[in-house]
Amino acid sequence: MxxxxxxxxxxxxxxxALAVLKTRHLFAMAMLFGLYSLLxxxxxxxxxxPDVAFTEAAVGTGISTVLMLVTLASIxxxxxxxxxxxxxxxxxxxxxxxxxxxIYGTHDIAELGDPQSAPHMQxxxxxxxxxxxxxxVPNLVTAVLASYRGFDxxxxxxxxxTAGIGVLMLLGSRKKLRIKEVSNGK
Amino acid sequence: MANDLILRxxxxxxxxxxxxxxxxVQFHGDYSPGGGxxxxxxxxxxxxxxSLTYGLDAGLQLIPEYILRIGASLGVLIYGGVGVASMVLGxxxxxxxxxxxxxxxxxxxxxxxxxxxxxxxxxxVMVLLFFTFARRVAPx
Numbered sequence: 001m002x003x004x005x006x007x008x009x010x011x012x013x014x015x016x017a018l019a020v021l022k023t024r025h026l027f028a029m030a031m032l033f034g035l036y037s038l039l040x041x042x043x044x045x046x047x048x049x050p051d052v053a054f055t056e057a058a059v060g061t062g063i064s065t066v067l068m069l070v071t072l073a074s075i076x077x078x079x080x081x082x083x084x085x086x087x088x089x090x091x092x093x094x095x096x097x098x099x100x101x102x103i104y105g106t107h108d109i110a111e112l113g114d115p116q117s118a119p120h121m122q123x124x125x126x127x128x129x130x131x132x133x134x135x136x137v138p139n140l141v142t143a144v145l146a147s148y149r150g151f152d153x154x155x156x157x158x159x160x161x162t163a164g165i166g167v168l169m170l171l172g173s174r175k176k177l178r179i180k181e182v183s184n185g186k
Numbered sequence: 187m188a189n190d191l192i193l194r195x196x197x198x199x200x201x202x203x204x205x206x207x208x209x210x211v212q213f214h215g216d217y218s219p220g221g222g223x224x225x226x227x228x229x230x231x232x233x234x235x236x237s238l239t240y241g242l243d244a245g246l247q248l249i250p251e252y253i254l255r256i257g258a259s260l261g262v263l264i265y266g267g268v269g270v271a272s273m274v275l276g277x278x279x280x281x282x283x284x285x286x287x288x289x290x291x292x293x294x295x296x297x298x299x300x301x302x303x304x305x306x307x308x309x310x311v312m313v314l315l316f317f318t319f320a321r322r323v324a325p326x
Binding site for chain 1: 205291303
């Protein structure tokens with residue numbers, strides 16, 4: 001059953017990726033990216049990672065699609081992608097090379113769910129054995145993220161705040177906005 | 187989009203449910219999938235939906251921007267504050283065990299508070315990003 005679901009999701013993922021490549025309309029491209037994220041979220045559910053699927057569905061499908069659409073709306077003209085007829089050999093070679101390297105790299109990844117694999121031998125085993133006892137939180141992902149890896153999560157939150165401050169500094173100024181409106185209005 | 191009756195009605199019914207779901211994901215995150223980050227994003231998506239349907243001014247009326255700026259900083263402050271509080275109480279930075287009467291109670295309390303901090307920051311920053319981007323869209 002899970003094989004069929006996986007197969008359907010992966011085929012749709014491939015179709016979506018090709019559609020993103022083929023379409024020349026940026027609006028459609030933004031929507032297709034959202035759908036792509038939704039399919040990836042489905043894959044995460046099949047892989048028993050509902051926490052990650054949650055994030056992917058909410059951020060990838062929801063917020064980033066909306067932000068992309070708002071960006072498209074704020075650049076009035078330019079919804080069509082202008083394709084230049086440059087040589088495509090070099091990008092193709094780089095893509096094939098990169099893809100080959102990634103496929104070669106997958107040979108070293110541990111089998112899915114293999115309890116003997118390296119990442120499952122040390123800290124992960126301890127989290128699973130002692131996690132609930134030490135933190136009293138049944139959801140192990142929350143226990144690891146919030147307690148064992150509290151420093152990492154503090155860093156993550158600071159990154160989110162920093163990103164917000166960065167956007168505010170670049171786009172938040174009202175004076176610059178007025179200049180843009182004047183130059184647009186002529 | 188502000189004149190589409192179906193969108194307006196659906197948004198009016200859907201936004202509170204999304205916010206309720208965000209609160210569930212936030213405070214039930216230690217039992218079921220979810221947590222502060224997901225809850226913050228879901229909460230902000232409700233505000234985004236509202237602002238997309240009813241216009242940016244309605245969204246700004248709902249949550250003024252200065253509250254978002256305060257919220258974004260407040261979340262990180264809560265998170266760091268828990269760390270400092272555990273230091274004051276004699277533990278290491280972010281060691282929640284000293285916060286409660288027993289180590290497990292302390293851990294539980296610490297996790298809930300820092301998840302709240304994460305949620306507040308993420309929700310505020312996401313809505314703030316949207317407002318900042320949307321303000322650059324020239325009126326039709």
